[in-house]
Amino acid sequence: MQTIFITGASSGLGKATAKLFQSKGWKVIATMRQPEKETELTALENVSVLPLDVTNDVQIEATVQEVLESAKIDVVFNNAGYGLGGALEACTDSQITDQINTNLTGVLRVSKAFIPYFRQQRSGLFITTTSVFGFSACPLSSVYNATKWALEGWSESMAYELAPFNITVKTVAPGGIKSSFVGNMQATVTHEYDSLSSRMNNLFADGTLIEFTEAERIAEVVYEAATDGKDQLRYLAGNDAIRIAEQRQQMGTEGYRKYLTQLLTVS
Numbered sequence: 001m002q003t004i005f006i007t008g009a010s011s012g013l014g015k016a017t018a019k020l021f022q023s024k025g026w027k028v029i030a031t032m033r034q035p036e037k038e039t040e041l042t043a044l045e046n047v048s049v050l051p052l053d054v055t056n057d058v059q060i061e062a063t064v065q066e067v068l069e070s071a072k073i074d075v076v077f078n079n080a081g082y083g084l085g086g087a088l089e090a091c092t093d094s095q096i097t098d099q100i101n102t103n104l105t106g107v108l109r110v111s112k113a114f115i116p117y118f119r120q121q122r123s124g125l126f127i128t129t130t131s132v133f134g135f136s137a138c139p140l141s142s143v144y145n146a147t148k149w150a151l152e153g154w155s156e157s158m159a160y161e162l163a164p165f166n167i168t169v170k171t172v173a174p175g176g177i178k179s180s181f182v183g184n185m186q187a188t189v190t191h192e193y194d195s196l197s198s199r200m201n202n203l204f205a206d207g208t209l210i211e212f213t214e215a216e217r218i219a220e221v222v223y224e225a226a227t228d229g230k231d232q233l234r235y236l237a238g239n240d241a242i243r244i245a246e247q248r249q250q251m252g253t254e255g256y257r258k259y260l261t262q263l264l265t266v267s
Contacts, residue, residue, distance in 0.1 A: 001025065001026065001027050002027070002074040003027040003029065003072060003073050003074050003075070004021050004027075004028055004074065004076075004077055004226065005031070005067060005076045005114075006028065006030050006031060006077045007031050007052060007078055007079050007106070008079040008081060008129075009032050009041065010032035010033070010034070010037070011179060012177060012215050013174070013179065013218050014032075014077075014079045014080070015040070015041065015215075016216045016218070016219040017077060017079065017223075019040075019041070019044070019219075020219045020222075020223055022044050022045070022046060022047050026046070027046045028046065028048070029050060029067055030047055030049050030050070031049070031051065031063065033053045035050060035051050050063055050066070051063065054080045054102060054107070057109055060106075060109050061113060064110070064113040064114060068117055072121075074123075074125065075125045075127060075226050076111065076114050077127045077222060077226075078107040078110055078111065078127070078128040078129065079128075079129045080102065080107075081102055081103040081106075082099075083141065083186070084099040084143050084144050085140055085144070086140055086141075086189065086193075087140060087192070089190065090188035090189065090190040091143060091188050092188075095188070099144060099147060100146075100147055103144070103147035103151070104150050104151060107151060108154065111126055115162070118162075118165065119167065123166050123167070124167045124168070125167070125168045125169075125170065126158070126162075126168070127170045127171070127222060127225050128169075128170075128171050128172070129171075129172055129174065130152050130171045130172070130173045130234075131148040131173055131174060131175075132174065132175040132240060132241040132244055134151060134152045134171070134173055135173065135245065136256070138209070139196060139200065139264065140196065151171065152171060155169050155170070155171045155233065156169075156233060169233070170232065170234070171233060171235065172221055172235045172237050173234055173236055174218045174221075174237040174238050174241060175210055175211060175212075175213065175238035175239070175240030176210040176211055176212035176213065176238065177212065177213060177214075177215050177218055177238070178213065178214050199265075200264070203263060203264075207240075209244075209260075211239055213238040213240075217237075217238070218238060221236075221237040
């Protein structure tokens with residue numbers, strides 16, 4: 001029986017992935033900040049729920065050590081994260097730091113804790129949730145965009161670095177997900193950007209930019225990445241992510257930037 005370790009498993013994609021892998025016969029270690037509140041996953045066979053705040057380096061070390069003493073881990077799914085929306089000038093230093101610590105530094109710390117184990121067993125797979133906004137930026141979420149672009153670059157670098165040890169690195173880049181993610185976003189407000197914000201909301205609402213896909217469908221892409229055995233770094237997840245990637249390829253990065261700029265300036 002193979003085992004997957006998941007961060008951010010309390011809701012959305014993390015929980016959907018935990019349920020899917022469990023249904024496929026995997027052992028699942030689902031981690032979250034408040035495991036005492038979880039009831040659905042704890043009722044499933046071969047699912048363990050453990051505490052993990054990816055911004056807490058001491059807890060990361062303790063949880064990973066506990067897991068490795070009792071289980072053979074095959075896949076680590078770095079999924080914990082949240083969104084910070086709004087103009088950069090309205091973000092506090094604390095908000096910027098917290099966003100980076102959760103979305104980026106947390107992934108690095110969790111992965112670093114598992115690398116010696118994977119290296120010694122000469123096998124293992126890291127999958128990290130990035131985003132359509134990890135290869136195609138948008139306004140009013142620049143810090144979030146920055147963390148997801150960083151994860152894509154970090155993943156490519158680590159794929160080279162860990163290949164000699166038969167350790168694989170992959171990313172799953174979703175578009176919009178039907179989950180509590182948007183509702184849980186932190187948002188800053190400054191009225192100087194109201195017009196731009198309104199245009200962005202319209203592009204989201206009518207599906208021109210982002211469509212929202214069920215978390216269960218995105219989880220299927222995570223399962224594909226974990227089991228297909230392909231030498232492939234990035235997996236696009238959702239029609240919107242696929243569409244935007246194709247548009248950027250067809251138009252070129254500068255062409256797509258001008259296309260989106262035009263959409264954002266149309267009144």
